[in-house]
Amino acid sequence: MIYVLAILLPPLGLLFNGQPFAALGNVVLLVVCGVLGLLFPGLWLVPSIHAAVSIYMTREDRRHRELVDAIERHGPPPDWRR
Known part of the structure; x- marks a missing residue:
């Protein structure tokens, strides 16, 4: 669903994904591409x-x-070197 929002309203999709600086850059990109x-x-x-x-x-x-966090906490899987 976030991808549909990203295609229809790109800055809002980026904001909902937790990327405020990318959303701001996307607004600038939207204005430039609009012109x-x-x-x-x-x-x-x-x-x-x-x-x-x-x-x-x-x-x-x-x-x-x-x-990576899971591997650091619990170690590698048992048969990871086959």
């Missing part, structure tokens, strides 16, 4: 793509951090 989008219509997609990729990367980073 230049009159000449190049494909630029309207750039803020949405930025938001979706940023949300994906942040979620992958959180998942990776959780795995």
Whole structure:
């Protein structure tokens, strides 16, 4: 659901994902692409793509951090060297 929000309202999707600085940068990107989008219509997609990729990367980073924390707490799985 966050990806739909990121595509339709990119800064709001980034804010809900906990990325306020990326949301602020996305607002600037949205304004620039809005002005230049009159000449190049494909630029309207750039803020949405930025938001979706940023949300994906942040979620992958959180998942990776959780795995590393679990390994540090409990040790590696029993058969991890096969």
